Amino acid sequence: MYVPDDTIAAVATPPGPGGIGIVRISGPDAATTAQAIVQRTSPLEPRLATVTVVVAGEESQPLDRVLATYFPAPKSYTGEDVVEISAHGSPVLLRRIVELAVGAGARLAEAGEFTLRAFVNGRIDLVQAEAVRDLINAVTPLQARAAFDQLEGTITAPISEIESALFDLVVRLEASIDFPEEGYHFVDADEAGISIRQLIERTEQLLVDAQRGRLIREGSQIVVLGKPNVGKSTLFNRLLGSPRAIVTKVAGTTRDLLAETLDLNGIPITLVDTAGIRSTGDAIESEGVRRAKAALKVARMVIVVLDRSRPLEKEDAELIADTATLTRLLVINKTDLPPAWTEVEGNRGTALDNGDNAISVSLLEDSPDAATRVFAAITKTLLAGEELRDPPAITNLRHIELLEQAQGALLRAADAADAKSPEEFLLSDLVDAQRALGAVTGQRTPDDVLNRIFSEFCIGK
Numbered sequence: 531m532y533v534p535d536d537t538i539a540a541v542a543t544p545p546g547p548g549g550i551g552i553v554r555i556s557g558p559d560a561a562t563t564a565q566a567i568v569q570r571t572s573p574l575e576p577r578l579a580t581v582t583v584v585v586a587g588e589e590s591q592p593l594d595r596v597l598a599t600y601f602p603a604p605k606s607y608t609g610e611d612v613v614e615i616s617a618h619g620s621p622v623l624l625r626r627i628v629e630l631a632v633g634a635g636a637r638l639a640e641a642g643e644f645t646l647r648a649f650v651n652g653r654i655d656l657v658q659a660e661a662v663r664d665l666i667n668a669v670t671p672l673q674a675r676a677a678f679d680q681l682e683g684t685i686t687a688p689i690s691e692i693e694s695a696l697f698d699l700v701v702r703l704e705a706s707i708d709f710p711e712e713g714y715h716f717v718d719a720d721e722a723g724i725s726i727r728q729l730i731e732r733t734e735q736l737l738v739d740a741q742r743g744r745l746i747r748e749g750s751q752i753v754v755l756g757k758p759n760v761g762k763s764t765l766f767n768r769l770l771g772s773p774r775a776i777v778t779k780v781a782g783t784t785r786d787l788l789a790e791t792l793d794l795n796g797i798p799i800t801l802v803d804t805a806g807i808r809s810t811g812d813a814i815e816s817e818g819v820r821r822a823k824a825a826l827k828v829a830r831m832v833i834v835v836l837d838r839s840r841p842l843e844k845e846d847a848e849l850i851a852d853t854a855t856l857t858r859l860l861v862i863n864k865t866d867l868p869p870a871w872t873e874v875e876g877n878r879g880t881a882l883d884n885g886d887n888a889i890s891v892s893l894l895e896d897s898p899d900a901a902t903r904v905f906a907a908i909t910k911t912l913l914a915g916e917e918l919r920d921p922p923a924i925t926n927l928r929h930i931e932l933l934e935q936a937q938g939a940l941l942r943a944a945d946a947a948d949a950k951s952p953e954e955f956l957l958s959d960l961v962d963a964q965r966a967l968g969a970v971t972g973q974r975t976p977d978d979v980l981n982r983i984f985s986e987f988c989i990g991k
């Protein structure tokens with residue numbers, strides 16, 4: 531992939547006012563560019579935070595007292611010469627500093643360009659670049675942990691080990707093919723089969739947590755259904771009143787429906803309140819119904835709220851029947867009031883089943899217990915009984931799919947070795963596995979995939 535090697539500059543801190551704001555300059559002329567816009571005339575010393583003043587114009591009008599740090603290549607974030615200027619976090623000031631840097635010869639950085647350069651210069655691999663993005667965007671501490679672990683190499687290291695074992699095997703197989711008269715001299719079929727199965731085992735170890743990992747990285751939507759007055763808003767308030775509510779909006783959640791985000795044992799979940807899925811003639815409600823149905827399509831789970839203090843009606847029965855095939859939790863609410871039906875009687879005339887995943891609760895009770903119990907029931911339903919432990923190694927669907935491809939190719943290779951097939955067959959499967967693994971770390975990733983990944987960053991990252 532072609533990456534220009536000019537000098538780039540951008541504000542690296544988030545938009546809006548803040549205590550500190552940082553302008554980052556990277557490229558061969560980073561030091562001279564920085565030098566041109568600060569008062570200090572002697573060169574910035576490597577890795578030493580230096581107090582100086584940013585100046586503008588012919589008269590060298592002082593703009594702000596700043597801290598400038600010079601990181602010479604290759605030991606910098608991008609692998610190039612980098613200067614970071616920490617100024618007061620004023621958006622106008624920071625923009626002005628970037629303009630001055632541009633005036634001194636730098637170019638405005640594109641989104642993700644600093645991290646792209648770090649990748650191209652071999653400072654980090656693609657998994658780590660993606661981990662930077664995930665860490666920046668994390669909304670739960672567990673997401674941040676998983677991303678940081680990946681940045682530290684929890685995926686990179688095992689994949690490199692698998693790759694190097696694979697490389698060794700491929701080289702030996704190629705040698706056997708190049709010198710056919712030697713037969714299996716360079717690699718014995720049984721031995722190859724054993725080595726390949728060990729590699730399959732290692733990909734398996736990486737993939738074991740994959741589904742949970744995805745859940746942590748991507749989060750999950752839960753749609754809350756129930757007829758009016760059963761306690762849906764109360765459920766929302768109960769859950770959102772807990773310390774697990776996340777103020778940050780998770781990208782990609784359904785808009786226009788009342789949606790709130792919670793940290794459920796590290797999984798960011800978006801609770802979506804709907805207008806109900808009943809068909810209706812009312813135009814505005816129909817729009818609500820349409821959105822609710824759309825939300826249900828992407829939801830991983832539904833919560834159906836029922837009111838135990840009032841007899842179940844046709845509408846309840848329909849909701850129960852309509853959601854029967856989904857991952858569902860029934861919240862049987864208002865247990866503080868005299869019951870109009872019991873969980874067992876509820877069967878009659880409804881699709882309620884004794885085996886249903888249900889929790890009886892009084893959401894009105896002002897005890898944290900109700901929220902805790904509902905949280906526990908949601909977690910259990912969401913994870914289908916699986917435990918949520920430490921951050922799983924792998925969380926990114928792109929990695930999961932490529933590792934599964936690699937594993938598939940390795941399985942074919944193992945079978946070929948068992949069947950004592952010609953080396954060519956084995957070799958072609960092993961090369962497929964190599965290609966898939968290389969795409970994870972970015973050694974063999976097509977440019978369009980790289981472009982997509984880096985375009986998900988924002989400017990200054």
Ligand code: GDP
Nearest residue numbers: 758759760761762763764863864865892893894
């Ligand atoms: P929604 O229409 O489904 O959102 O229902 P709301 O959450 O607005 O609740 C409807 C009414 O039921 C309100 O007056 C709530 O205070 C009341 N309510 C909710 N949960 C309970 C409960 O557990 N016990 C009792 N007694 N009342 C409740």
